[in-house]
Amino acid sequence: MGYKDILVFLDGSVENTARVDFALSLARAHRARLTGVDVDSAAAFVGEWSERAKSLEETFHASAERFGVDVRFRVAEQSSGDWKNYYTPYADLVIASQPNPEVADKILPEVPGDLLTSAGVPMILLPRDWRPTPVGEEIVIAWSPSGQAARAVHDAMPILTQARKVTVFKFAPPADAKDADVDLLRDHLRMHGVKAETDRWTDTGDLSAIEALFASRAMEEADLIVAGAYSHSRIREALFGGMTKSLLDQFSLPVFVSH
Structure with missing residues (x-):
């Protein structure tokens, strides 16, 4: 019994790196595939988030190479609120961060709150400003x-x-x-x-x-x-x-x- 298909939400926030590294370490431990789903809203591509938002796919694959994990990159459908478009039903476990009201406009509104009760799969929520430490010991x-x-x-x-x-x-x-x-x-x-x-x-x-x-x-x-x-x-x-x-x-x- 284990997780073979893990999903992590990606965004242009400064917390993204810690979230991705945690998801990659978990995927490596369970020999799982990791799917990264870009959940940035249109507002993320303007201002200070812009460069990070535009380079999400590149940085995600670069991190995966460091961890030696099989990954795939997807972009959430921004024109629909349908939770099925976030790829969560096709994963064993989802990794997300606790919502930050100060930047809520830069992330698609269903993430992660609505998906917590509609995705049908378990979720690990990381607190805001969390930095990598051992989890699950x-x-x-x-x-x-x-x-x-x-x-x-x-x-x-x-x-x-x-x-x-x-x-x-x-x-x-x-x-x-x-x-x-x-x-x-x-x-x-x-x-x-x-x-x-x-x-x-x-x-x-x-x-x-x-x-x-x-x-x-x-x-x-x-x-x-x-x-x-x-x-x-x-x-x-x-x-x-x-x-x-x-x-x-x-x-x-x-x-x-x-x-």
């Missing part, structure tokens, strides 16, 4: 016994099996303190060769689920969150705005999420 699974959480865990299994440490985080009301679902998940992961620890946080009403997650011991050394413990409205709230500035400032590591 110490993973936290944000867990609840829900379909979204189960989907995220199963989609992330190729990464989970390679991790040095996996922790299952459970945010639950007091009445659920003795529920066995965390232990059931840990046993399921063990069947895949994943030895997981658990971190239970009792919901006393003082913190939201997202706040508790970032305050937990499990997050101290984490380099990737596998999300699915909360409804997608909560995930979108945390990733795309609607939370306090202090919480967004803490969001400094990649998130693996599925729909």
Whole structure:
């Protein structure tokens, strides 16, 4: 089980290089093909982004040669909002960056927000201003016994099996303190060769689920969150705005999420 076809969104931002290098390293680790999809809008070809936007294909192929990865380059259809034109249905995993409202006009509007829930494939979102660091060595699974959480865990299994440490985080009301679902998940992961620890946080009403997650011991050394413990409205709230500035400032590591 693994990722054989990975897709990364390309744009003229200064964050593009780190995103591409991460995608290439992941593709090399899984011996996968990497598709780079240019999602620049027409506005990206005017002003400071212009030269980078125009040279995306050239720089993408040059980076691929350094990593020794099989790649292909595609350009997203700019005249249609149809998500099928972003090539995401034909990939096992998508790599994108957290939206930056300050440059939203330079990237096609469906990327990555709308595609998060419509693409049908898992996505790794890199935080803004992220610079390459190891990803997937110490993973936290944000867990609840829900379909979204189960989907995220199963989609992330190729990464989970390679991790040095996996922790299952459970945010639950007091009445659920003795529920066995965390232990059931840990046993399921063990069947895949994943030895997981658990971190239970009792919901006393003082913190939201997202706040508790970032305050937990499990997050101290984490380099990737596998999300699915909360409804997608909560995930979108945390990733795309609607939370306090202090919480967004803490969001400094990649998130693996599925729909």
